[in-house]
Amino acid sequence: MARHQTGSAKGIFHEHYTQLSKRLKDPYAEYQGGVEPAVCPTCKLIYQKKRWHRDDPQAKLLLKDKGAKRHLCPACHKIKDNYPLGIVNIRGDFLAEHFEDVVHLIKSEERRAEQKNPLERLMKIDKVNGGLHVETTSETLAMRLGHVLQRAFKGDTDFKFKSGNKYVEVDWSRGS
Numbered sequence: 092m093a094r095h096q097t098g099s100a101k102g103i104f105h106e107h108y109t110q111l112s113k114r115l116k117d118p119y120a121e122y123q124g125g126v127e128p129a130v131c132p133t134c135k136l137i138y139q140k141k142r143w144h145r146d147d148p149q150a151k152l153l154l155k156d157k158g159a160k161r162h163l164c165p166a167c168h169k170i171k172d173n174y175p176l177g178i179v180n181i182r183g184d185f186l187a188e189h190f191e192d193v194v195h196l197i198k199s200e201e202r203r204a205e206q207k208n209p210l211e212r213l214m215k216i217d218k219v220n221g222g223l224h225v226e227t228t229s230e231t232l233a234m235r236l237g238h239v240l241q242r243a244f245k246g247d248t249d250f251k252f253k254s255g256n257k258y259v260e261v262d263w264s265r266g267s
């Protein structure tokens with residue numbers, strides 16, 4: 092009876108997935124470098140005390156220091172490998188009529204997520220067949236985008252989880 096692990100699910104299974112996802116592995120989360128502090132050469136996050144965080148003055152110093160350890164953070168690594176953990180597909184006439192509002196909402200939610208966890212980011216926002224295709228570095232950000240779209244604009248949200256994987260696909264749609 093693991094119905095929340097597979098197939099399509101409405102928001103009711105969101106809590107189940109949140110519990111489940113804690114046990115699932117993000118293959119990019121482990122830092123293999125071993126040396127602290129390390130700095131991500133792409134986004135300038137710092138790895139220290141076993142976590143990635145933003146500290147721009149220290150990043151500046153580390154980037155000047157040729158001996159300092161450089162290591163891609165998990166978010167930049169996923170972006171480089173094109174390995175999203177979350178997808179959000181946005182469709183429907185509402186999008187064409189409120190395009191700017193929808194994009195604004197997505198970007199402001201990313202900023203909010205990034206303040207809590209700098210590894211949660213948007214990877215892509217592409218226009219595809221009159222819709223929007225969004226990719227995220229974390230499955231939780233994709234789920235949150237589904238929830239904020241629903242809260243702000245109503246419409247229909249559908250969450251699809253993949254069995255045994257840290258991965259979520261969210262479909263949101265609304266007619267005009």
Ligand SMILES: [Zn+2]
Nearest residue numbers: 131134164167
């Ligand atoms: Zn980075």
